[in-house]
Amino acid sequence: MRLNEDFLHYIWQYRLLTSLDLYCTDGSRLEIIDPGIPNTHAGPDFSTARLRIGGQLWVGNVEIHLRASDWLQHQHQENSLYDTVILHAVYENDAEICRTNGSRIPVLLMKDLLPETMLQRYRALLEARNFFPCAAQIGQTGPSVIRNTMHTAAIQRLQQKSADLELLMTRNKYNWTETFHQLLIRNFGFKVNNVPFELLAAGLPATLLARHRNQPLQIEALLFGQAGFLEGDFKDSYPRQLQTEYAFLRKKYQLMPLDHAIWKFLRMHPQNFPVLRIAQLAGMLTGNSPAISDVLGAADLQSLIRLFAPTSVHPYWNDHFNFDKGCKAMKLKPGRKSIENLIINTVCVMMYHYGEYFCVPEFQQRAITFLKKMPAEQNAITRAYKKAGLILTSAWDSQAVLQLYKYSCLLRKCLNCDIGRDLIAVKAVN
Structure with missing residues (x-):
């Protein structure tokens, strides 16, 4: 399986790099004071990060790519939104990147800083040929993690359906x-x-x-x-x-x-x-x-x-x-x-x-x-989760599973799910 940016984002957000002794590719000492807030809209991946680079405190945004050249492929060099980037964190540094004014952006090479055990566990989830990625491992997750994940997913499903209904309400004045x-x-x-x-x-x-x-x-x-x-x-x-x-x-x-x-x-x-x-x-x-x-x-x-x-x-x-x-x-x-x-x-x-x-x-x-x-719904999706060991006693549970499957499991967005993150973290500790 090819590495994806989701894993790099996860490692950066939760400060899971294998070393605290960090340096940019130009030799400048890097200290991560605050990795910033994940950005779900247009623009750099993390906003309002606080970093100390070469002894100088910087506050700004962080962009993460598999390859430095992805910056050019995504045409960030033509977008002034990315002039606020204070660090470019990459898995492979295959291109020199500059802001629109020509100034170079400091680069952190993440390739040798990723926790190997977590990476292997993540790859195992994504490469699993099951109905959903963690079908074979979900029993390793604590009941409280499953319960909280299901509750959150069920609430999200109701909120999402409510938002869809709002659009229909608008059309109907x-x-x-x-x-x-x-x-x-x-x-x-x-x-x-x-x-x-x-x-x-x-x-x-x-x-x-x-x-x-x-x-x-x-x-x-x-x-x-x-x-x-x-x-x-x-x-x-x-x-x-x-x-x-x-x-x-x-x-x-x-x-x-x-x-x-x-x-x-x-x-x-x-x-x-x-x-x-x-x-x-x-x-x-x-x-x-x-x-x-x-x-x-x-x-x-x-x-x-x-x-x-x-x-x-x-x-x-x-x-x-x-x-x-x-x-x-x-x-x-x-x-x-x-x-x-x-x-x-x-x-x-x-x-x-x-x-x-x-x-x-x-x-x-x-x-x-x-x-x-109401009893849990019976369909191919709910049956697959029950077969893997999940206990679905009500429609609240089945709605949670349908939400998880559609927006996390089917897309293999394991790092968007507390169960997936827990499984990866468990293996990292072992």
Whole structure:
């Protein structure tokens, strides 16, 4: 495995160089008083570092590269932001680097200053051919490290989803009802078809559907028609009825249906086909459909589960998996796991964001409590972490694992994770 800058950043930030007796390449004595603050924006890697170079105190920025020539490759020589760099720390010093005014930048050569054991341990993590880098070693990590890492990841996931929801709120001009409507329908796609469901929600505003909530056939016609599933000729009377209703409603509201080709059916069980999901959604939106006020006022998990259980689904779907396509009798209403999925990704996110927006921590805490009361999600990712030895008892835990996998493990950003850092440090001590 080729060395990467992440490791150099980690060594610099935590002062893990193997010697305190440091010299720049020009022979000047170097003392690191403060390595600076990691910079996550444009500009040098560490800001406001305090260094003593050749007896002179310097306060400024530090840039770190594998090779000194990376400075030129990244065109820092043309960017005045980098004139504030007081030290260039590199693994290989293969080029002389100057500021835009021509003055040379002191260089620290890190190649022989890296702790070898930590480097080997880090390489072992990145080269591991497991589902996630530390799958074989995670048992060496202390329970408190795992617990704290999982807690942080779960909070980050909620905060990230809350930030994404804020963008949707902005597009909807802070209409909470419409935003909840769109988020709920989007999540009916259960990842595979969430984008088509999102487009479906955008074409059928909450206020429009509310006018027809006591007329099940019209709700079904609007949803199936807008989804593009009522095009063509049908043999069965039910889809023909829907066609008639939708033709009238489409003209009345000047609707433009989606292209049915955007929906995904491949490698799915019939129970998960989008037409059946739409039938379930229609059942949920008929009559007393869940509103944001109901969600925010829910006192317990069972109330939420009852709220999201469809009151009815058209009996046509008892023995059909698509229009004009019969099948054996099957369960119509979404199961407990599907409803919990909606609560995890719709209710808890909406509740957390509401508390964050209005500065009411009680709502944020309630969202966390609901996550901790629901069982852990079951999917390929959570199963892999459980197989490695992690104990996932709740949706709070599974959400943490999904966050870790997506933003640390999948990208092999082990040094962004306390578990990864702990494993590397453990080996360094041994």
